[in-house]
Amino acid sequence: MGFVVVAQVVTQAPVERFLNALGSGVALGAIYAMLALGFVIIFKATQVVNFAHGGLAALGAYLVSYFATVSNIPGRWMGDISVTLQWTLSALLALAVMAFIGVVIERITIRPMIGEPLFAVAMITLGLDLVIRTTTNDLMNNTNQGLGDPWGVLVVEIGFFRIAQTQIVAIVVLLLVGLLLARFFKTRTGLALRATAFDQEVAMAQGISVGKVFAIAWGIGAALAALGGIFSSVAPRGAGVDPFTALIAFRAFPAIIIGGLDSIKGAVVGGLIVGVAEVLAGTYLGGVAWLGIGFGGVVPWLLMMVVLLVRPYGLFGTPEIRRV
């Protein structure tokens, strides 16, 4: 964790320095975008503000660490496969388990609260966060656990442009997630989710099983949170999952607000804006003494405040015309 910026070599020429920071920012933005997407999908479909997102992110990262480095599942049954494939399978398994956990959480703690004040439901997710984080911390003995990813600290260099392999992977994964979601929203289930998000009562009147939609939204949301947790636990953002990993959701929060709580597009754009802004600020303002050393981390929040002043619903959010 922390605000490590790859390729921040002071001797670089201005353009090179900028482009490298930009690449790094986009990669960080991809992580925020994954987290924001999960958050927004849950919010859109169920109107629940999920404060357990950080806990889910950390648990997901921990599961990868467990499957990939401790138990080698499912690789142990696969014979001779490459390290990359072995790790990818472990990560996919972790995501599947997280999706299942999301469904279970919805079923046990959210579904019974349908119709109760949203504030109460939000408080439940806050309690949930505590439970998940405590459990996860216990599982990892309150220490840092490496994820065993095949990329480590390897860097790709194209001329002066340097970017960590994990960062490229993060960006590619975000693209994949975007494509998959775009396709998903065209399917019958995706249509049901969009309909429910737009107007729950009308969705029910069409015969859509809103309970199922809620479960699916939580499944997808938890898996996306985990994805964000995974990429924030590998280099260069982190060196494994630890008790601070869950804070990544807190750092993604400005991205969610800037994009608009209920906008899928906003989650991606907001994530990228915040990632880039944070890294650029770290790069150029990191040395400005009176701003303090962690100013990069403050910039997203400043940005959020400015956006909220101009557009209270975020860049792509819908104004609150809550249909009754």
Add this chain to the structure above:
Amino acid sequence: MLQVANLEVVYRDVILVLRGLSLEVREGQIVALLGANGAGKTTVLRAITGLLDIHEGDIAKGTVTYNGTEIHRKDASQIVKAGIAQVMEGRRVFAEMTVEDNLRTGAISNKDSAKVKDAYNRVLEMFPLLASRRKDTAGYLSGGEQQMLAIGRAMMANPSLLIFDEPSLGLAPMLVAQIRDTIVDINKAGTSVLLIEQNAKMALSIAEYGYIMETGKVVMDGDSKKLLADEDVKEFYLGLHSEGGERKSFRDVKHYKRRKRWLS
């Protein structure tokens, strides 16, 4: 086909809105349910279609039976599967979706894609206008077009009973006539209709039978012809009361209130 018997509905455990309401729709009929603002018409619809829950409403007493099975404890999606669809008050199209996607939502509970395709083609045939605007965003359609879309969406479920909640609300007379003809066509094609309206003239002109409700109860019912000829109905629902004369509260018409009827 549909029987509602002695229905009592309470909102938030305290507000009694339906007080022993009974009505019946027979196979193939168009039945009108008339009543003033706040009489409880929409509540009847919610009770039939399983939508009370999300309005914090509950059926305290009574039953809703459809084709011999009690449905008042089923959830909305089961009721749609059982064959009851609805066109909600205020159209309520998915404004952000295309016309096509709106229609698809109507058939979402149907996994048989060939049947869905059939329904889709039938709906586009019924509303050629929707066909030409398939890819347009529903929110940009006019009120009348949105009403067509809402009806088309409901028809996508291949309902055996279709319930309309004030479909003429806010539409110009020409469009009202168009909607009326559409309802007749739908009915002729084999779908029974429960038509909730304030526009009694329009509703009774196509319905076989009518119920008039006030404050949660049926206060009068009968063949449409009979209702249309009734002096009190004329006065209160057809706007034929004498000019300048003070409009009495419907409550004052004693014989309506005294008439107590249970339909089994």
